[in-house]
Amino acid sequence: MKKFNFSAGPSILPREVIEETAKAVLDLNGIGLSLLEISHRSKDFQAVLDEAVALFKELLDIPQGYSVLFVGGGASMQFCMVPYNFLEKKAAYLNTGTWANKALKEAKNFGEAVEVASSKDKTFSYIPKGYTIPTDADYFHITTNNTIYGTEIRTDIDSPVPLIADMSSDIFSRPVDVSKYTCIYGGAQKNLAPSGVTFVIVKDDALGKVSRTIPTMLDYRTHIEGGSMFNTPPVLPIYSAMQTLRWIKAQGGVKEMQRRALERAELLYGEIDRNPFFCGTAAVEDRSLMNIDFVMADEYKALEDEFMAYAQSKGMVGIKGHRSVGGFRASCYNALPLEAVQALVDCMKEFQKSH
Ligand SMILES: *Cc1c(COP(=O)(O)O)cnc(C)c1O
Secondary structure (H helix, E strand, O other): OOOEEOOOOOOOOOHHHHHHHHHHHHOHHHOOOOHHHOOOOOHHHHHHHHHHHHHHHHHOOOOOOEEEEEEOOHHHHHHHHHHHHHOOOEEEEEEOOHHHHHHHHHHOOOOEEEEEEEOHHHOOOOOOOOOOOOOOOOOEEEEOEEOOOOEEOOOOOOOOOOEEEEOOOOOOOOOOOHHHOOEEEEEOOOOOOOOOOEEEEEEHHHOOOOOOOOOHHHOHHHHHHOOOOOOOOOHHHHHHHHHHHHHHHHHOHHHHHHHHHHHHHHHHHHHHHHOOOEEEOOOHHHEOOOEEEEEEOHHHHHHHHHHHHHHHHOOEEOOEOOOOOOOEEEEOOOOOOHHHHHHHHHHHHHHHHOO
């Protein structure tokens, strides 16, 4: 049976990317050796890394003066690298969910970290508005897409202090005005590559301003100077990321990714709003295009397991909601074809009919 992969992360990748990665694992560029068994400093791998960086810059239209890095440790390690490198006295955080909260908690180890606003009062189902960013903060940290709660900040906000964003789960899903940010980071396993690599876009001249000693591996400057080769980088996920970036470019770039995301979201939210058996959990104006959360309407709560089993029988994979929200979550990342969303919508319609 055909499977429709709505997994939240690690998640769907373009089929071509998986095939190209599989080929490179067997024989990279016809050199008679696997990607897995050659030096990361070989010219074949250096070309992969260089192309990945160049495509990152091209696709996101990254201005001069920014570096693109590939490091290990996941987005979670960035929760400490960010304050290590940028927090001198005080940092400001917008608390929009589990990941944002983890970032905030980590920053508290380095100085004063203030929660500018939080949507915890309503299970993070909306993005706080009307808050004031303290002008004496070293930076303001946001999580643009809240993977668990299905809310998203879909525009590049204005901040009076350097803006730093965790874009783990919505990178490359829309054009981004990188000049508005001092640092953008994310784990690659949601929308870019297999797990194991973390991307960082950082403004070079914002570094070197804190007075603390930064451990070598946690200092962004180490990875800028080393060209992401200070130590052995995660070669396989970097290779896949490069292939995904080629794929995005061939499809028409981030504008086309955004068009597809809107098309998928319109279709699924449309059904959630139409079908009396289901309801969305996120505030309508803050709905994520990437992670679409919904539950059974109150009067049909008892049918939740039945719908889950039915959807699974039709090939839906990974639609169980996160335990902190319950219900269902359909992650609709770049590589997800509209056909998959149509299949899920058909399940919802069929379920309504048969009850
Ligand atoms: C998944 C996720 C993380 C955690 O990423 P790791 O690479 O597993 O550390 C952080 N932030 C967001 C928004 C995420 O979706």
